[in-house]
Amino acid sequence: MDQQTATQTPFVPEGADDETRAIVEALYGDGITARKGAFTPDWADRMREDIETALAEALSRPDGAVGRGPNRYYVEIHPEQMRGFVDLVDHPWVRQVCTAVLGEDYEIVELGFDVPGEGAMNQPWHRDFPMPDETRRTGRLTSLAFNLTGVDTAEDMGPFEVAPGTQFDDSEEFTHGMFPPKSMYPRFEERAVRKYPQRGDVSARSALTIHRGTKNESAKSRPVLVLGVDAPGAGNAEHHDMAVTRGYWEQLPQRVRDHMRCPVVDELTPITQKHTIEGLVMGEA
Template sequence: MIQTTDTAKFTTTDLNRFAEELNRDGICVIRGLFERRLIEEWGDAFNELFQKRQNQPGGLAPREQSRYYLTFPWVAPFANVDVFANPVILGILDRVFYQEYKMVQLGADIPVQGSDYQEIHRDFRPLFSDQIVTPLYALAVNFPLVEVTADNGPFQMARGTHVMPREEGLVKVAAGEIPIESFYMQPGDVMIRSPLALHRGSPNRTNTPRPMVVMGYVMHWLHTAKVDLTVQRDYYESLPEQVRELLRCHVVEQLPENKVETYVNFKY
């Protein structure tokens, strides 16, 4: 397994800036965090897994027309401490989460040819109500396994809408007061975003899938019934205690052969 990530070039000042952007805009993008060799390794493994899941009943969760969600098995190359416990990513999370947090999700969003614009939505509800600003209690960490261009379905989001009522945000987006931006990314780039910010997927007009990895992190008290991590005991017990504490997972003696996806309802 390739273990290399380029963390040395990010300073404390950089981490503070990313945290400020995340709090203010609901998103930050870390350019060139992961080595391209690592992304290529994940991409090769994804292609094999995606083909297998396409031929397996329930192996992919439908996400509207020609768009799918896939949970990664907790095996190499996906089970990589340098990725899910990356010091730059955790350094940013440490700055924006007020309490202990857990990793609860590892999967991919995959639009293919024939996909369309999603309805603008949130992935989570507010903590209490739209009248009370919700702190960052859940975050999605995304990175693509291919270059993300205007043609293959870039993620689109309206900055700052994570701290306003949903209907107010929708009105501002519809009026053009807040633009809905496309985020173009190179292999190795990483995006951290609030799932409360208004966003949507856009069409993939190419003949190649556009896999976007999603790692989910939440405050330790948040119940996350729709997603889960299943980890084999020998791997789990090989991890340092601090890394084991990061994971909220089911520990099993043997990973299941066939995964049936259940994370279908995802819009609020």
């Protein structure tokens, strides 16, 4: 197995303060970091309401949602479908993390959510997309995923499980570059940490860090918002269909518009989900 370990030198910006240095070192070390209480529980409740509305709409049409295993869905949405979008992308901590890891010209490329419902099973260990050539070649992280829970996470709700320090694991045995074979599972299981975020918390992670959703043994769903951000040239925007209307664009603060790379359109088109390979493999879990 050709496997790197989490001993990559963090790309800490020159002149970074202690907090910024700690953020970068966490993302190059464990592959995940978080800010507790970045938003209020009421803000998170409104986010959950918007997720539930968007999920119902997505499930009402073909390919509106992609299955990631039994009773587990992913849906990509437009910014206008989330009342708190500007609050999120303009939050000081979110901007600090993006700038520190991805540079001043970071790009907001994805907005969506995962919903593991009652009966959702353990996912296979995976990363969200194949390792980019630049990361493999230089060790630099070129994208981040921010997650925000819509509920206070409890043990029986299928918590997110991450294997810290696996974002640089690399092997030709990874199916589709994303799914390690079961023979490698002991490495992830011995490192596995379950996360129990509460409403208002926000985490940032490298989507390359090996992780999975676990079995939901409750009668509740556990909706989680996903914000995807790229370094310039990372190329993930081409895999997403996020757009904004002209009226919405004109109301956005300039420092938000500076990081948006999506089309500005007269009318929004519902997004057809594209995660076909991932959906198929997740369905086998």
